[in-house]
Amino acid sequence: MALLSVGLLASCGNKSTGAANGKHQLTFMFRGGDAEKKAYGEAIKAYEKTHKDVTVKIIMTSADNYATKLQAAISGNKTPDVFYVEQNNLMAYADNGVLRDITKDVKKSKVDLNNIWKYGVDSYRYDGKQVGKGDLYALPKDVGPFALGYNKTMFEKNNIPLPDKDKAYTWEEFVKVAQKLTKDTNGDGKIDQYGTGFNVVWSLPALAWSNGADWINKDKTKVTINTPKFAHALQEFADLQNKYHTTPSVKESQSLDTYQRWMKGQLAFFPVGPWDLPTYSKLSFDYDLIPWPTMSTGKSAAYVGSLGIGVSKKTKYGEDAADLAIYLSTNRKAQQILVNNMIQIPTLKDMANKWANEKNHGKPQNRQEFLDIVEKYGRGLPGATTYNSEWYDMFYTDIQPVLDGKKTAAQFVKDEQPKMQSKLDAANQQKKTAEATAGK
Template sequence: MKKSRILTATLTAALVGTLALTACSGGDSDSADGGNKEITFMFRGGTDEKAAYQAAIDKYTADTGVKVNVIVTDADQYATKLQAAVAGNNVPDVFYIEQASLQSYVASGVLMDITDAVDASGIDLDNIWPYGVNSYRFNGTVQGTSDGALYGLPKDVGPFSFGYNKTMFEAAGIPLPDKDTPLTWEEFVDICKQLTVDTDGDGVVDQWGTGLNVQWNLQSLVWGNGGDWTNEDHTEVTVDTPEFAEALQAFADLTNVDNVTPSAADAATLDTYQRWMAGEIGFFPVGPWDVSTYNDLDFDYDLIPWPTLGDESATWVGSLGIGVSNTSKYPDEAVQLATYLSADADAQQTLVDANIQIPNLIDMADTWAADTAAEPANRQEFLDIVQDYGHAMPAAFTYGAEWYDELWTNIQPVLDGKQTAADYLAQEQPKMQQLLDESIANAEQAG
């Protein structure tokens, strides 16, 4: 699963203004060969995910007789194609939804309230991660709480863990990190320096301690240091605090002061993800969607808590949802498919066996994590993030993410060491606040 950008407030406002709920979803009509029902499922994913979902859907069709027309896109194309389908009044019966797009889709009438249908289905919502279920609840004012109507079910929960190259550590004679105790920032940087070396003696560094992406990895440092993007009710942007600035500066210093990451020139030749895959980087993030690929690498790896500037580890846990179109010709079958993909034990086993996600079902997840023969060995770390120290992404439950995306727009001078983090955050906070205010106003107007 790649992390594509979520819909901006501008686009979601346009959807609210232009959608006319007059068209039918789910194929043209009953098929001519006997009236079999057919519904459409639109999702995104790589090769492994496509294969796993097709296998699960084939079994669903065999069990129910309901045909499913599968539309699958790459992650980077999904949002654009779904927006086009919505604007063209050709919404798929069942489709992936981002957390941050849920409120706009509810306001514009795209998503069906499936609360009663799910209750009647008999699935045990208490056996699905609460964070996943609540992510798709909305009470008209607040998203993510247990009292809202249900507008989707979790496709997954995505704990963003931290990995290390065990083979590299062993070759360097460095003790393996403790799987339960996070490294302090000083310990982490020290190990990174030991791992950053010229392995072939040509005078050029070709192995690095780490190589992190600011958009997906800064969150851990900020939260672990006591900072955050907003106040608790998501009305005030709080990036201009000393805690936030210290975290961003420490991130930039990995490259400009500590010299433990590939330079911009190195990254232009081969990005850090590819260098991790090639065994050239010691520490790198690992999501459940990475496991099917990482398990085939030429080195051993495992999971540990995120290193921290503060006293405790922190990271984010994401989620994708499965929603049902409000204009589906076959709403009962569409809800049935959504509940099947999210909560059926056989379907979950198919997806989990493909190493593309952790189980949605809590009892299945406990058994899955306890498998000591599995790779990575410390799969329990994924569950610890979901149960303990994972945070929702800053824009997960706001009306669009344009305010959040603004932080990354002009951040490169900080990463290049040409501007201090504190100065940059002081100039960005008012811009982000204005966009958040607009987002809140848009939500109130839509509501």
């Protein structure tokens, strides 16, 4: 994996985009692993073949390092011409002059925005007050639905009926099946096969939303976790380990974490994102996707994320940079390259529908579940549309006593809400200050 170094940072920004052999050079910064590196290498080569006056310099970081490295580049006035935009940074980047408004560029390109996932496009609209409306400050690199996967081979070996791909388990049904699949398979007196192993950050939202609860109100001014419905959903999540015993304990996870257990075929249920497909294609067992279990609303809910591709407001070559961002997000050839490398589902809806219904496409069979989450029941994380996510991050920083069974969910949400509210108030005040500074 190529990591961003001081030398690479020096090659970003305004000074880097000069002509090379009579060509404009753009810098494109993104994050990922080997699959992303290969995919974008191919996509950029295809772009350069049809744009003879432009060369593109790729700058790649690991996922863990991306935010830090990008912020360093921005602070040093060496912002890449084109770069990944995380949802929770959109407002701050737009307000502080980091991102170019590409609304006119997109209109000029005649891209059909109706054929791009609405959730993806709206994630990068901003009217100066809220995300979801107004001008475009990026286009979606992808949409990332977090589906529920299950070990089909394990179900068959244990003579348990396969889940219905079109009808979700109720929570009670889900727990019972998970308990049946939690067992000692080799007779050594230790459980070595578990029903569940969910990461709280990515999986709790599915339960909370399906129970009619949320972290924040609609106008983003009030934290709303101190309710019976939220406490119930959180307690049920914690009880998977402490009451139902379908999730490995912290001690048991030290020797083998839940991701490793899933990879070894030792978990019945585990979340699956499109970015997992290259790795999961090599699994020794069969798996598929189903809707998330439902709580009191009777409806499934799930997290769907996105990364955007934005353009530096300070780039010397605004139109070329915008053209590259639009190409990577919406060009059919580029999308096909990215999809062939199994790093995402298509951003174009017609391509995605075709992708989901291809014959003999391998695991998972029910690709449609990804699309259903994006279009029907997925939501972005609450921290993605506030000025910063510190208030939301605090929830997970403090959550461990509940997961360990040392504190009830009801007591936790009562204690935590005022602390989170203080952080949210600070974020909203930061936004007001930024608006005033920008003359809005």
